[in-house]
Amino acid sequence: MTHQLNSSDANFERDFRRLVNARRESESDVAIQVRDILREVKARGDEAIIEYSQRFDGHALSEDSDWVITAERCREAYDALEPDLREALELAASRIRAYHAAQLPENRDYTDDAGVRQGATWRAVDAAGLYVPGGRAAYPSSLLMNAIPARVAGVERLVVVTPTPKGQSNPIVLAAAHIAGVDEIWRVGGAQAVAALAYGTDRIKPVDVITGPGNAYVAEAKRQLYGVVGIDMVAGPSEILVIADKDNEPEWIAADLLSQAEHDPTSQSILITDDAPFAALVSDAIELQLATLDTQKTAKASWKEHGAIIVVGSLSEAPALANKLASEHVELAVADPEALMADIRHAGSIFLGRMTPEAIGDYVAGPNHVLPTGRRARFASGLSVLDFMKRTSFIELGEQGMAAIGPAAARLAHAEGLPAHAKSVEVRLK
Numbered sequence: 351m352t353h354q355l356n357s358s359d360a361n362f363e364r365d366f367r368r369l370v371n372a373r374r375e376s377e378s379d380v381a382i383q384v385r386d387i388l389r390e391v392k393a394r395g396d397e398a399i400i401e402y403s404q405r406f407d408g409h410a411l412s413e414d415s416d417w418v419i420t421a422e423r424c425r426e427a428y429d430a431l432e433p434d435l436r437e438a439l440e441l442a443a444s445r446i447r448a449y450h451a452a453q454l455p456e457n458r459d460y461t462d463d464a465g466v467r468q469g470a471t472w473r474a475v476d477a478a479g480l481y482v483p484g485g486r487a488a489y490p491s492s493l494l495m496n497a498i499p500a501r502v503a504g505v506e507r508l509v510v511v512t513p514t515p516k517g518q519s520n521p522i523v524l525a526a527a528h529i530a531g532v533d534e535i536w537r538v539g540g541a542q543a544v545a546a547l548a549y550g551t552d553r554i555k556p557v558d559v560i561t562g563p564g565n566a567y568v569a570e571a572k573r574q575l576y577g578v579v580g581i582d583m584v585a586g587p588s589e590i591l592v593i594a595d596k597d598n599e600p601e602w603i604a605a606d607l608l609s610q611a612e613h614d615p616t617s618q619s620i621l622i623t624d625d626a627p628f629a630a631l632v633s634d635a636i637e638l639q640l641a642t643l644d645t646q647k648t649a650k651a652s653w654k655e656h657g658a659i660i661v662v663g664s665l666s667e668a669p670a671l672a673n674k675l676a677s678e679h680v681e682l683a684v685a686d687p688e689a690l691m692a693d694i695r696h697a698g699s700i701f702l703g704r705m706t707p708e709a710i711g712d713y714v715a716g717p718n719h720v721l722p723t724g725r726r727a728r729f730a731s732g733l734s735v736l737d738f739m740k741r742t743s744f745i746e747l748g749e750q751g752m753a754a755i756g757p758a759a760a761r762l763a764h765a766e767g768l769p770a771h772a773k774s775v776e777v778r779l780k
């Protein structure tokens with residue numbers, strides 16, 4: 351049953367804490383399965399990939415064309431797109447590119463008063479692995495959201511992995527790969543694809559960073575492999591928190607809640623409102639919309655199992671609850687969204703006002719839709735150009751700089767009991 355909470359109930363604090371801490375997938379089961387998959391791919395490489403792709407995706411990897419998709423096929427897919435779909439993809443790509451181009455960081459290089467030159471240079475990683483989900487739905491939008499920032503950062507080798515359920519590649523994903531200029535597309539998904547990108551196999555050369563969203567298995571694989579490779583953040587099953595007053599159309603808010611529920615049975619949609627009759631209208635509208643939704647099975651499972659409606663005495667209570675939930679997406683469907691936003695500290699992305707459904711951010715707004723889930727917006731941010739770059743700092747001293755700061759370094763080295771450190775400074779001070 352969808353959770354119903356009222357902030358005036360005696361047990362509200364306990365029930366809300368349960369909602370916040372509820373694990374939406376059996377965490378330990380997923381972690382154990384993923385650990386086994388990673389170990390098998392590390393030990394047996396392509397052979398393990400073949401077995402898992404058959405088992406989880408019903409995709410037989412035998413011929414080269416079962417493994418990779420050529421640039422030529424991507425171009426053909428692009429050419430074959432219906433014109434309005436091609437225009438929509440191009441619009442999305444150009445808006446995503448413009449937003450991310452503005453994220454490019456500046457190098458620093460300056461000499462301070464002590465005569466010490468210092469600074470940092472940003473460089474792109476050499477190779478990025480981009481996870482494009484494709485189990486239940488295909489995600490050309492996620493291809494653009496991954497690949498465009500990587501290209502903007504200046505990454506040389508862009509490697510997409512995406513599952514091929516029952517051997518069927520999605521042509522719109524291929525067309526998006528053509529637009530973004532991806533270098534390799536492997537028809538492999540799940541934790542096994544993430545492992546291949548991290549460890550490398552005979553066929554798939556390893557990458558330096560793996561980014562992108564995916565289901566619980568994909569997200570857990572990235573988490574476990576962090577350190578072997580860089581990752582962006584843990585972007586698992588989608589979430590939405592809608593904060594809405596009674597002056598909304600219940601049908602609009604119902605659709606917004608279902609838009610994230612339809613991603614995954616373990617997705618989570620939550621409504622906070624200050625009006626109990628409005629909450630009931632939204633709940634009814636959800637039932638009505640579910641009845642005819644093509645994705646009904648998934649959306650219903652998510653809404654019944656993980657969905658929640660929270661009625662508060664005043665919307666001024668909402669930001670504190672939102673901060674505890676730290677949702678991937680927060681919609682503020684109220685007259686003065688700005689005022690609420692000022693108090694929301696933890697959210698992957700915020701959607702302001704009644705005319706800004708989250709789905710606009712999924713496709714065409716510009717900011718990245720790859721966002722932290724599972725309350726990780728407390729410490730993580732959405733995918734950006736910086737996830738494909740790293741900084742190298744540098745220092746240059748002359749005699750003046752050494753005279754100014756060398757003695758303090760030598761003093762600290764002696765204090766740490768590291769005389770060779772001290773000496774490497776002192777010989778230059780003489």
Ligand SMILES: NC(=O)C1=CN([C@@H]2O[C@H](COP(=O)(O)OP(=O)(O)OC[C@H]3O[C@@H](n4cnc5c(N)ncnc54)[C@H](O)[C@@H]3O)[C@@H](O)[C@H]2O)C=CC1
Pocket residue numbers: 383406407482483484485486487489492513514538539540541542563564565566567568584585586587588613614617678719720721722723
């Ligand atoms: N947080 C974010 O920024 C975003 C999150 N998403 C999320 O991405 C996910 C996409 O999920 P899917 O459609 O499933 O595609 P997916 O590509 O993430 O996962 C499919 C793969 O999961 C693996 N898998 C499935 N069942 C398994 C099992 N029992 N054991 C081991 N591996 C198994 C298979 O290898 C399969 O290839 C959704 O949860 C969606 O909400 C999507 C876009 C953005």
Ligand SMILES: N[C@@H](Cc1c[nH]c[nH+]1)C(=O)O
Pocket residue numbers: 489491492587588589610678712719720721
């Ligand atoms: N809403 C998804 C992204 C998405 C892609 N396509 C549709 N939706 C997320 O979690 O960010």
Ligand SMILES: [Zn+2]
Pocket residue numbers: 588609610613709712
């Ligand atoms: Zn979505």
